[in-house]
Amino acid sequence: MRIAIVGTGYVGLVSGVCMSDFGHDVVCVDSDAAKIDRLRAGQVSIYEPGLDDVVARNVRAGRLSFTTDLAEATEDAQAVFIAVGTPTRRGDGHADLSYVDAAAKAIAKTITSYTVVVTKSTVPVGTNRRLREIIATENPEADFDVASNPEFLREGAAIEDFMKPDRVVIGVESERAAEIMSEVYRPLYLRDFPIVITDIESAEMIKYAANAFLATKITFINEVAALCERVGADVKEVAKGIGLDGRIGNKFLHAGPGYGGSCFPKDTKALARIGQEHASPMQIVETVMKVNDEVKRRMVEKLRDLCDDSFRGKTVTVLGVTFKPNTDDMRDAPSLTIVPTMIGGGAQVRVVDPQGRREGEALLPGVTWHDDPYEAAEGADLIVLLTEWNEFRALDLPRIAASMAKPRIADLRNVYHRQALWDAGFTNCAFNGR
Numbered sequence: 525m526r527i528a529i530v531g532t533g534y535v536g537l538v539s540g541v542c543m544s545d546f547g548h549d550v551v552c553v554d555s556d557a558a559k560i561d562r563l564r565a566g567q568v569s570i571y572e573p574g575l576d577d578v579v580a581r582n583v584r585a586g587r588l589s590f591t592t593d594l595a596e597a598t599e600d601a602q603a604v605f606i607a608v609g610t611p612t613r614r615g616d617g618h619a620d621l622s623y624v625d626a627a628a629k630a631i632a633k634t635i636t637s638y639t640v641v642v643t644k645s646t647v648p649v650g651t652n653r654r655l656r657e658i659i660a661t662e663n664p665e666a667d668f669d670v671a672s673n674p675e676f677l678r679e680g681a682a683i684e685d686f687m688k689p690d691r692v693v694i695g696v697e698s699e700r701a702a703e704i705m706s707e708v709y710r711p712l713y714l715r716d717f718p719i720v721i722t723d724i725e726s727a728e729m730i731k732y733a734a735n736a737f738l739a740t741k742i743t744f745i746n747e748v749a750a751l752c753e754r755v756g757a758d759v760k761e762v763a764k765g766i767g768l769d770g771r772i773g774n775k776f777l778h779a780g781p782g783y784g785g786s787c788f789p790k791d792t793k794a795l796a797r798i799g800q801e802h803a804s805p806m807q808i809v810e811t812v813m814k815v816n817d818e819v820k821r822r823m824v825e826k827l828r829d830l831c832d833d834s835f836r837g838k839t840v841t842v843l844g845v846t847f848k849p850n851t852d853d854m855r856d857a858p859s860l861t862i863v864p865t866m867i868g869g870g871a872q873v874r875v876v877d878p879q880g881r882r883e884g885e886a887l888l889p890g891v892t893w894h895d896d897p898y899e900a901a902e903g904a905d906l907i908v909l910l911t912e913w914n915e916f917r918a919l920d921l922p923r924i925a926a927s928m929a930k931p932r933i934a935d936l937r938n939v940y941h942r943q944a945l946w947d948a949g950f951t952n953c954a955f956n957g958r
């Protein structure tokens with residue numbers, strides 16, 4: 525089957541590459557010529573474990589190619605996926621659909637035989653119907669259907685998530701489109717992964733509801749963590765104790781410095797807007813957004829407490845600044861709030877991050893970048909474990925404590941045991957909710 529993917533960002537690239545790995549003939553198209561040149565040369569512009577190997581394998585097999593020419597990509601394609609960005613529109617919290625609309629218009633002009641135009645980008649409810657109008661107006665002769673096929677992959681685990689999904693959601697309004705979409709995902713049917721075929725509005729809603737629910741779950745445990753600190757409970761024990769209840773589940777119950785990334789902040793905001801517009805406010809989601817901001821402020825207060833109530837003149841070593849491990853993505857990372865506040869308060873901040881420097885240099889002015897956590901800890905007044913990269917999970921704690929001006933650590937991801945920190949000489953340590 526021939527498939528075209530418009531947009532080679534995170535979702536577009538991973539989806540296209542994985543679909544070619546299913547055995548489909550996939551052409552990925554992007555208007556960014558430099559990006560396409562790099563992809564043709566085998567250079568993957570995002571950091572995603574394993575992705576470059578899958579790209580190379582499928583390019584070699586002749587199933588995957590890259591172009592800037594939309595018409596060439598969509599020629600004979602039975603399914604054309606729109607996977608362009610839907611950033612938060614400045615000022616009003618809406619998803620900016622201008623890239624999606626432009627892609628639909630461009631695709632419309634190239635349709636010569638029956639095509640399913642599939643939206644993979646996260647778009648507000650009603651968008652696919654609007655896209656259908658756009659395409660029909662642009663090319664009244666076009667024989668096509670629209671479909672919604674939201675993506676649930678996580679950065680850092682994208683290939684695994686795509687190849688072994690909890691479910692695939694497909695929103696369609698015709699049998700014909702359902703058949704083509706089933707063909708796209710046939711390899712997953714064969715392996716018994718559930719495929720939910722539904723109407724278009726429900727598919728659009730599923731994506732927002734899923735992300736908002738996960739953001740709520742994280743925020744709930746973050747708020748419980750704050751209370752645990754007050755009452756002397758341990759949030760890790762509490763999360764374990766509630767997570768064993770199958771109705772609650774143990775995933776996404778890790779207290780942290782607030783959720784970040786390219787999806788949860790954007791999608792909660794967009795869902796809140798959709799609710800307001802339809803006079804059906806999403807009050808829980810609105811509160812989640814507010815509490816998530818407060819979590820970051822609470823983390824800063826915790827760090828200030830550890831620094832004897834003032835950052836002035838302190839040297840702070842931050843381990844991890846990306847929004848989560850195994851990604852180079854800095855979008856809405858908690859570090860972007862926490863680090864500048866410490867610098868504003870007079871701290872000198874050293875940063876160690878296995879992948880964050882490329883994006884982080886522009887976003888975190890005034891910090892110094894280090895490759896080695898041991899070197900970065902020398903003479904420091906405080907270590908902050910902000911992102912739980914594997915590299916930071918088994919540090920030689922006595923060596924670090926001995927090299928610091930004052931051995932103090934804030935383990936905001938609850939990676940270490942209290943006793944291990946004490947034994948290492950970190951008599952002054954803080955956790956998150958313990």
Ligand code: UGA
Binds near residue numbers: 675679781
């Ligand atoms: C999220 C969803 O998990 C994916 O299913 C979805 O497809 C994706 O958004 C999207 O809409 O494209 P992602 O943003 O890559 O994926 O990252 P997550 O692993 O969900 O983490 C999001 C944030 O929550 C991170 O800042 C992470 O540190 C934080 N988090 C996560 C916690 O603080 N605690 C947890 O228990 C889990």
